[in-house]
Every structure is written in C-alpha cells, then in structure tokens.
Amino acid sequence: MPPETKQKLAERAGKILAILRVEYPQSGTALRYEDPWQLLVATILSAQCTDERVNKVTPALFARYPTIADFAVAERADLEEMVHSTGFYRNKAKAIQESAQQIMDDFGGQVPETIDELVTLRGVARKTASVVLQEVIKPDGPHDGVVVDTHVQRLARRMGLVPSTWKNADKVERRLMEIYPREDWNLSFVLILHGRAVCSARKPKCEHCVVYDLCPRRGV
Ligand code: SF4
Numbered sequence: 001m002p003p004e005t006k007q008k009l010a011e012r013a014g015k016i017l018a019i020l021r022v023e024y025p026q027s028g029t030a031l032r033y034e035d036p037w038q039l040l041v042a043t044i045l046s047a048q049c050t051d052e053r054v055n056k057v058t059p060a061l062f063a064r065y066p067t068i069a070d071f072a073v074a075e076r077a078d079l080e081e082m083v084h085s086t087g088f089y090r091n092k093a094k095a096i097q098e099s100a101q102q103i104m105d106d107f108g109g110q111v112p113e114t115i116d117e118l119v120t121l122r123g124v125a126r127k128t129a130s131v132v133l134q135e136v137i138k139p140d141g142p143h144d145g146v147v148v149d150t151h152v153q154r155l156a157r158r159m160g161l162v163p164s165t166w167k168n169a170d171k172v173e174r175r176l177m178e179i180y181p182r183e184d185w186n187l188s189f190v191l192i193l194h195g196r197a198v199c200s201a202r203k204p205k206c207e208h209c210v211v212y213d214l215c216p217r218r219g220v
Helices: 006-023 036-045 051-064 068-072 076-086 089-106 126-137 150-158 169-179 188-197
Strands: none
Touching: 006 169, 006 188, 036 051, 036 089, 036 126, 051 076, 068 089, 076 089, 126 169, 126 188, 150 169, 150 188
16 A cells, blocks of 8 residues: 555544444443443453453442442452452552542542543553543543553554554554544544454454455455
8 A cells, every 4th residue: 555645544544433433333331330430440440351341340349339438448358359350459459449549638539530630540541541531521522532452552553544563552542643633532432342343353354344445454
C-alpha cells in the first residue's frame, strides 16, 4: 500500500469507525456496575482478567462493601480473598482500598470527574480513568483521551492507523487523538468488541471482517 497522506488516513479511519459503530451498536464495557465507583473497582479488577470473571466476583463484593467508605475501612485480607480469582489480588485489593481511602480523604467521598484527578488515585492508570469517564461520567464527552488496551493497540497497528512497530500505549493514544476528532475518542469500545469477535490476536477472521476493504493487513 503506498504511504497515505494525513487527510487520506483520517478519511479511512473515519470510515472504519463508522462501519464498526453500525456493526456494534450496543458498544460499551461488558463490566457490570451501578455507579462510577463500582465501574472503577471493576475496571481495576479487569486487568489481566476477563470481564466475565470480574462480573462473577463483583456482585458479592459490592454486597459486602456497599459504599466507598466501606471499602476504605475493609480488612485488607478479606478484600484480597474476595478478589482472589481475578488474579494479582494483592495489588488489586491494595489499589481499590487506597483509592477508596483517597476518595474519602481528598474528594469528599465522591469519585472525581476529571482525568487529572482520577489518575491521582493510587492504582488508577490513565486507561482506567478514561474507561470510567467515557462509560459513566461523561459518556457524551468532551472526552479527555482514548482508552488504549491490547486490543486497541493490535487493531490500530493492523489497520495501519499507527506504524506496525509501535508498542507504546501512550504513543498510540496520542496518534489516535490526532487522527480522530474529539467526539470520536470513545472509539475503543467498538475496537475492543471487534478485536474480541473478529480481529483476534492469534487468528483474525479477515474473511468475515466488515472493514476488510479498508484494512491494509487483510488476509495477511
Ligand atoms: S481485515 Fe483482518 S486484520 Fe484487518 S481489521 Fe479485519 S480482521 Fe483485523
């Protein structure tokens, strides 16, 4: 494929997103939650774990600790036991509890609503903050960034939105923010669904892909 101008790339990227939005109209996280705090907890637990597994763990967790204040004063060992099956349970329990304590101490018991404040919570990375903002706090924008996980990185590389050698999530995020207008910075939800359903890591099903004609990697 010959090198693309920035304008051609933006046009192609826009077409890809438009098609994927039609293909996955119910896009959004598969994590179950009832408020921003629950989504923050579920997102922390979802690192290196499937959403299905997290959804099995969180109902009992939120029943036992119904409020942020309850998480802040929970017995750490009990918290660890409850999230054990999501893996990395010590780090996750620590991140959840320290975030809860910080929210109680510094934010009046309310989950903060800006990315700059969210990332000050211990254990909350930019990706987690963006998920919470785009999904539940500010679903209609303005968006503060693009959620870049392994699916988004892989698809962005395969689709030629970023160079095929790029492995740095921050770099990929900045490039996607340049290519797409701000109202589209929530594109990750559909990319993730497409990555799970069709453009999988091991064996992409290119022959069934709705953006086949727009993808330089098709069939390769
Ligand atoms: S054509 Fe293949 S590589 Fe490209 S997005 Fe579709 S499944 Fe992925």
